[in-house]
Amino acid sequence: MKIAIVGTGIAGLTAAYKLHHQHDITVFEAEDRLGGHTATVEVSIDGRQHAIDTGFIVFNDWTYPHFIELMDELGVRWRESDMSFGVSCQTTGLEYAGVNGRLALYNGLFAQRKNLLSPSYISMLLDILRFNKQATSDFDNNCIPDLQLQGYVKSLGLSDRFRDYYLVPMASAIWSTPFQRMLEFPVRFMVPFMVHHGLLNVHNRPRWRTLTGGSGAYLAPMSAGFADRIRLSTPVTGIERHADHVQLFADGKVEQFDQVILACHSDQSLGLLRDASADEHAVLAAVRYQANDVVLHTDVSVMPDNKRAWASWNYCLTDDRHGLPRVTYDMNRLMGLDSNTRFLVSLNDSDRIDPARILGTFNYAHPVFTRDAAHAQTQWSLVNGIRRTWFCGAWWGKGFHEDGVVSALRVAKALATDG
Structure with a gap:
């Protein structure tokens, strides 16, 4: 034909x-x-030449079987990636990161040592464990409620701090979706995704990879x-x-x-x-689709102030809940780049980036998932x-x-x- x-x-x-x-x-x-x-x-x-991704970057050994089979068939090689996530809040000054390794995890979660004595912060961390346990149980028992994210968190009795400083930023970064719209995200769509990607586990998680050469x-x-x-x-x-x-x-x-x-x-x-x-x-x-502006640059001023809170994915939380998510990817971590220059890819954050440090600008549209x-x-x-x-x-x-x-x-x- x-x-x-x-x-x-x-x-x-x-x-x-x-x-x-x-x-x-x-x-x-x-x-x-x-x-x-x-x-x-x-x-x-x-x-020195560096091949740096600006759109599709990582995949893993749990949830990309057909893509991996295709790459193997084509003879395309891959390398291990360093996957981690952090949040910095412009309003409260909170900064933390969940990174790999026991000591690194401690230093990331408690990048700000004052949080060791913060009841609200400790409560947020405990809520993460509670959410992981309940969401996993709901998935295993095939009883995920037909709720939006905001309603689900409320039904579990979890704190607004957990929702606003952890769950929504992480989901917003994954789907490149505004904070407010993530509150309306269907839980029956989100929880299975989190289970399959090991996001509800503290230790047992997939191995993330990038393709060699980009x-x-x-x-x-x-x-x-x-x-x-x-x-x-x-x-x-x-x-x-x-x-x-x-x-x-x-x-x-x-x-x-x-x-x-x-x-x-x-x-x-x-x-x-x-x-x-x-x-x-x-x-x-x-x-529907949501357009996101993407900038490849070397301006580390958009990263968290505390270097212990630096992660592969860095979510910048602002007061604008309807605005597009501000996320910066540390490409040196993600792609294993051997360079003294820190290469970054930022979504929807061009106003904070020094124009002299911009290497390229792009625009990608991502699907918006609703009921x-x-x-x-x-x-x-x-x-x-x-x-x-x-x-x-x-x-x-x-x-x-x-x-x-x-x-x-x-x-x-x-x-x-x-x-």
Whole structure:
């Protein structure tokens, strides 16, 4: 079959990789590069080259089985990563970090020694243990309540301090979602994710990894077999479905295909369909996206004041609960960079960064998960394979690389069967 694939993020590339031997594929990409959120930047400082990720960075050995299998198949190597999380509050001055190693954990949690004698801080730490135990029990007994995060915390009798200085910042950082919106996050979506990623365990946790040479290391080997069928800088402007073919509008031309795979964001897919059905509109419109500004830089002033509170992920808590999350990733820790220069990637924090220390600016949109979005994810068969159209992307899952791969494999399997 003649198949059009729109988008070259992990979902689009996986679909193309699995289908190009059996079908006549054409891959369309609006940008001038492959990869979507896989964006590795080459930086030269002090005569040394460093490959630094700005979008997709880490994966683990628990919840990325299909992605790991794909990397192994491509011969892409990986290295261990240092995963840790910390919070600094601009209003109260609180700073702490949960880092690896017994002594490091002590120094991180009690980066501010005064917290050793703070009843409210000790209570927050105990609430973390209580939450971990109860959420794990609810998951194991299949009785996670149909509540939003805020209501769930209240039902467990846990403190606002635990909610505001630990749980919401961590979840907000994971999903790049504003603080206030995280309070409305569906617990039935969040708790399983936390269980599967070992976030409810103190010690038994997955091993986090980064790809050697940056996440972009998989792009060339993955696309090698169909490189001549990729059209970069060619945004698709519209799609119309007919009984015996699909019309795709791009580059001022109209082309015909037997099938089309939309491997882009749900809202982008909906915008391309000139004849979207009621079902397609209901499913695609249910998953909204939130844009986040990203800056690659070397300005350590955005890190916590207390170096003992430095972590791989550093969440900056402000009074603006409706604003976008401010998170800084320590790329030296995450990617094992050997450099005297501290490379940082910050989300939505450009106003605090010295312009002279900026190495690059980017913008990535992330799915916003709500009850409506969770319901839409159950409607796969309602829109896929209908009128010669297929949809894949990380938005069908939790929003991560593994979800993009799984969604593409599902579509590729269906089309391989059809073929």
